[in-house]
Structures are given as C-alpha cells and as structure tokens.
Amino acid sequence: MNPRQRRGMVLIIIAVLGAIGVFAGVSSYVSNINTQVGSKVAVLALNKSRAAFAVIRQSDLTTVEVPKRWVDPHAITDASEVVGHRLAIGISAGSTLTSDLLVPPTDQTRHExxxxxxxxxxxxxxxxxxxxxxxxxxxxxxxxxxxxxxxxxxxxxxxxxxxxxxxxxxxxxxxxxxxxxxxxxxxxxxxxxxxxxxxxxxxxxxxxxxxxxxxxxxGEQDPSxxxxxxxxxxxxxxxxxxxx
Structure with missing residues (x-):
C-alpha cells in the first residue's frame, strides 16, 4: 500500500469515526429530549374566543397535543365534561381548558x-x-x-x-x-x-x-x-x- 492509499484509508477511518460520533451525539440529544418531554396527550382547547359565562358548545372545541409531562393536572380531555357548561372568565382562542375555568356545577333549576x-x-x-x-x-x-x-x-x-x-x-x-x-x-x-x-x-x-x-x-312534618x-x-x- 503506497503512501497515498494509506492517507486515503486514514481519512476514511476518521470519517467513519466522525459519523459514529455524530450519530451518538444525535442519539444522546434525542434521548435527552424524550426524557424531558415524553409522550404527548391530546387536551381540549377553544378554537374561538368566548366571554365569561358563555355556554361551551361542541363547535367551540378543538384538540391540541401537549407533552404529558407539562399537562396541567386540571386539563380536560373529554368533551362531555365541558359541553353545556359555562366559563367562569373570558377565554381567548387557543387557550386550553381546565376544570378551574368552568363555573362549578349546581343542581339549581331554572325556577330557583x-x-x-x-x-x-x-x-x-x-x-x-x-x-x-x-x-x-x-x-x-x-x-x-x-x-x-x-x-x-x-x-x-x-x-x-x-x-x-x-x-x-x-x-x-x-x-x-x-x-x-x-x-x-x-x-x-x-x-x-x-x-x-x-x-x-x-x-x-x-x-x-x-x-x-x-x-x-x-313525612314527619305537621300541617303548615x-x-x-x-x-x-x-x-x-x-x-x-x-x-x-
């Protein structure tokens, strides 16, 4: 093997080692990101701005994916939990819905x-x-x-x-x-x-x-x-x- 061939072989080895290093670095970065972010969860958000005490309709809702690690513990994932309920405050479009943004449920009837x-x-x-x-x-x-x-x-x-x-x-x-x-x-x-x-x-x-x-x-009361x-x-x- 002449000197030119040896130099070529050395360059090939260096290139292979560099590729391995780059691959290891990318893998480490991706692994680190996955560790910090993890899997994603689909949560409900508003697709339009709504005023305080507005009734939430199915057409007002959209889903957005949020890293599971960063999901609010009060985030809502099921539309049946919000459709027909009222907002406690005004919410802008794109905001994710949480249970503390809703007016608490009540058994009050329309006549009370x-x-x-x-x-x-x-x-x-x-x-x-x-x-x-x-x-x-x-x-x-x-x-x-x-x-x-x-x-x-x-x-x-x-x-x-x-x-x-x-x-x-x-x-x-x-x-x-x-x-x-x-x-x-x-x-x-x-x-x-x-x-x-x-x-x-x-x-x-x-x-x-x-x-x-x-x-x-x-049943135990006297006549009023x-x-x-x-x-x-x-x-x-x-x-x-x-x-x-």
Whole structure:
C-alpha cells in the first residue's frame, strides 16, 4: 500500500469515526429530549374566543397535543365534561381548558333563585343547619320598641344550599337602629322561587329580625300554618318606650 492509499484509508477511518460520533451525539440529544418531554396527550382547547359565562358548545372545541409531562393536572380531555357548561372568565382562542375555568356545577333549576341571608348565630336557628335541610323563614316586624307587632312566615319548606361558619360584623344595622357592638351571624343560602326571593330580600332589609327554622324530615312534618302571628294575641297593652 503506497503512501497515498494509506492517507486515503486514514481519512476514511476518521470519517467513519466522525459519523459514529455524530450519530451518538444525535442519539444522546434525542434521548435527552424524550426524557424531558415524553409522550404527548391530546387536551381540549377553544378554537374561538368566548366571554365569561358563555355556554361551551361542541363547535367551540378543538384538540391540541401537549407533552404529558407539562399537562396541567386540571386539563380536560373529554368533551362531555365541558359541553353545556359555562366559563367562569373570558377565554381567548387557543387557550386550553381546565376544570378551574368552568363555573362549578349546581343542581339549581331554572325556577330557583339562590339568595343568601344573615341570621343571628345563636337565635337564628342556623347552628344545626346543613346543606340540603328544609327550613321555614320567619320575619319579625316591629313598630313599638320592645314588642313585636307581627311575625310572618315568609317561606315554607325551602331548601338550604349552603351554611357558612359563624362570622362577626362590626357596626351592624337593622330596623332597630345602628349598634357598634359586634354582631355574630351565619350566612345561609336558600333556594327560592322568584316571588319568595323578593319577600325574603324585603324582610332582610326592613324586618327587625329574620330567622330560619329547621323542619323535620318529609313525612314527619305537621300541617303548615302560614298565617301571621299578631302581637295583639299576646294580650295586655303595648306601651311605647319613654311614655309614662
């Protein structure tokens, strides 16, 4: 083998070794990328911008592939989980959908109005309430200080949706006047008809006191008597405060 052939052989060997090195480098890079990215998952996204509280339709959805490693734990992959639901905020086109972007599901019917009232933490009757309980709501209207003129059953046998923990409110006000003493109350959300929600809202603003009364299970309740109880039934004579 002459010197020229030997030089050619050396160059061929160097080229082969270089190709092997390049192949090893590419393989290592691809392996590293696969380690970081991994397989992909198809998640749902919007193909058009939608405003807050818009109802999501099937035509609004598209699928995008996202590396499994980087998928949001709340990402949605099944269209049945979002079609017909409402968005909690406005979403731009191309944004992936997650469960925290949807308005939480509710069993509220089209005829119900959810309204929250504040009742006294002790006398309001709310300390034993739980979501799903049935209650009556009473309103006390007073003209004469120290003596209730009338107690009315505002709503009968309505569903409790939520009950908050006891809270304290400074500078509370009511029909009796304003007091700087703390008021301990519990917020109770009721499911009402449109007409009943007006009655309860009015009572919450103008009644001297508002209470909820827990009812026994269905089938064990006494017949309801929704008539008002007038203070005249107490007997005696009401004397306004400060009179002699």
């Amino acid at each position: 109005r959810f309204i929250t009232i504040k009742v006294d933490a002790v006398t309001g009757g709310a300390t034993t309430l739980r979501a799903g309980d049935a209650v009556d709501a009473y309103a006390v209207y007073a003209d004469v200080e120290g003596l209730s003129k009338q107690v009315r059953v505002l709503v009968h046998d309505v569903k409790v949706v939520t009950v908050s923990s006891p809270q304290t409110e400074q500078n509370s006000s009511s029909a009796k006047g304003t007091s700087s003493a703390p008021a301990n109350f519990i917020a109770v959300t009721l499911a009402l008809t449109a007409q009943d929600s007006l009655a309860v809202t009015y009572a919450a603003a103008f009644a001297a006191d508002l209470r909820v009364v827990k009812l026994p299970p269905v 008597t929704d008539g008002p109880y007038d203070a005249n039934k107490l007997g005696g004579k009401a004397v306004p405060e400060g009179s002699k």
